[in-house]
Amino acid sequence: MAETVVHVTILEQWKSVLDVWFKQGYDWNGNNEDNQQGRFKNYYYESFRDGCRQLAVSDKKSIYFYGRNGYKGKTIEYSEFMAQQKEDNKMATVYEVSQSVFDELQAVKAHEGTSIIGAIVLNAHLIKSIEVGNKAILRYLADDPAIEFKVKEPLYRLWLIDDAGDKLFFWIDYGRPDWVGAKDEAFTATLDEIKKWQTPAWEIEKVDD
Incomplete structure (x- = not known):
């Protein structure tokens, strides 16, 4: 079982680590009453006050702690853990x-x-x-x-052929559906949005790149 064990020193660090994991969808290990009420209900501060300083998660999305700091393997210090979270959250x-x-x-x-x-x-x-x-x-x-x-999501427009054989395009003039002869002035939108405006008179075509 892959696990991550974080070493904290103060109560605020204990809470910060749990907040990160709660946000990522982790939950306390087991099925106690607190879990049934929702994982945000209990930070188990009493365990910290009893001396626990090792918070852990497993690949099964479970949170737990080591009583009497019994974990003897490699732990991650709080500062390193938070720095890694900041790095992971950088948006491209x-x-x-x-x-x-x-x-x-x-x-x-x-x-x-x-x-x-x-x-x-x-x-x-x-x-x-x-x-x-x-x-x-x-x-x-x-x-x-x-x-x-x-x-990018492709855009579409609506068109029809009028009685004179000209190709006309759908557009919206101050909120009122209308038609226009120039395709560059046509109303363009994603396919789902275009379908909301389509009637049997209009055909859908993809806008050129």
Whole structure:
């Protein structure tokens, strides 16, 4: 059973460690009455006051403590534990791009038949054309975990052919559904949202990247 054991020295540290684990979905080991009422109801401060300084969790999402500090293996000091939580909680900067651009970036990143530097040089024009900045792209291609690219959710619009044979597009004018001749002025949204506005008269099409 994999476990993590944290050593604390003061009551505030005891509570902080438990708050982290509660937030991550851990629960006290066992099925006592306190657990049935909800894991946030009891921090078992009395155990700390009795001398316990070793809080632990297992891979089964269970929290427990070692009475009389009986754990003899490697423990994590409170400061190290909290620093690791801060590191784990760092959010990556996410850039959304079209499917075609994402696929091209993956091809550069794979750099089959050449080095990553060679792939970057060969695709310099592509990299410069992506409107997120060269620095972020180069960090992503170098596997920087703080930079992430993902495919943006595609947008759709509604269209119909009128009696004159012209293609018209659905749009919303001050909250009132209407039509417009220029597709660039059409109302665009995700597929689920577009479907809310569709009637038998209108067809759905994907907006070009």
